[in-house]
Amino acid sequence: MAEKADSELVRRQNRRLVLGALRQHGASARVELGRLTGLSPATITTICAQLIQEGVISEANMPLVAPPSGKRGRPVVRLLLNPAAALVLAVKISIDDVMIVLSDFRGETIARNEVRLPTYEAGRNAFGVALADAIAGFLAWQNIPSRRLARIGIAIQGLADSRHGTIVWSPAFKAGDIPVAQPIEARFGVPCFVANDANMIAEGLVASDRARYGGVTAAIFTGYGVGMGVIINGEVFHGATGAAAEFGHMNHVPKGALCRCGKRGCVEAYVADYGILRHYAGETAQDAPRTAVPESTMIGLHQKAKAGDNRARAAFELAGSTLGYGIGRVISILNPDRVVLAGPGLQTSELMEQAMHDALEQSVVEVLRRDVAIEQVRFSDDMIIRGTIDSLLRTIDREIFAAAATNVGTATA
Ligand SMILES: [Zn+2]
Structure with missing residues (x-):
């Protein structure tokens, strides 16, 4: 019995390795798959035949690149993921707005649509139903029956509870503890996860370059809010309930500026756009605005700072130093090889960036910080969508396609 279970485990592991290699490297010949996975030619042949x-x-027959002799290259048979093997749906929720993206098994976008959907005023139990309606409308528009979906993933600003599939707290909602996965699963009969958007940015980074992000990386988002995703040995670390790495809501100043989460003194209350703007206006006890600060406002404020407005300068420098002290703590705890900064926040202001580096230098001993690469990447909302889709695809590789040889092949509509 145990022997049978063992061989089944090995078979799953091998199939997952092959799928992972094809996902990462695209079309590959059998011999390349052998090299990438370390599996024997016989095993590769068997697994590929089954898949x-x-x-x-x-x-697919693909011609080799022409050899230097000028003769035509011999065609080589390459293997690739079948785009029709499964479909996944990624949903990004922001305030009163939902982005829905349908992807094939290869990760190519089939369709996307942005839907205006009230979130802030939505009732606790009404939102999941309204979201299911929006998804149903999208699928009807695309003429895709829901049974063709293998998984649905939802990315949200704020605290997500992946265990219960709820939005615990989010700036996009007045209500809290909003059930989302359950109403979606009930409507479509498809497993659904809810995750924090910064974790999905981290998933997107890993998907973009597995070698580069194969170690320990802290990915920090700054802009309308502040978030973090932690990558450990190439895997995004979600914590017990999906709420790991709530960097933005770590306390920076006890009883300090009011944060959107309702607490005082969080990192976000100093670093997010609204925090910077409030410090400039001297209104740190004010509630945060519901909607994001327009980018033009932040650019205008930075121009004022550069032109010698001391209050504007101080607001950016406070944001930068808060970020730097926060990163210092992260470095002390995680010993990362990279800290990646994404989001428009730092791109707007070199004042903020300088203050961040100064604070980092003051807060962490050189020996801990010297080998940490601090990098900036250009951010777009698509990073969240990309990460959600990749996370969905790797989930179905693991949970559906690495397993049984039967009961798949959802290619037929
Ligand atoms: Zn907070």
């Missing part, structure tokens, strides 16, 4: 038969992967 082809199940409709999970397919073969």
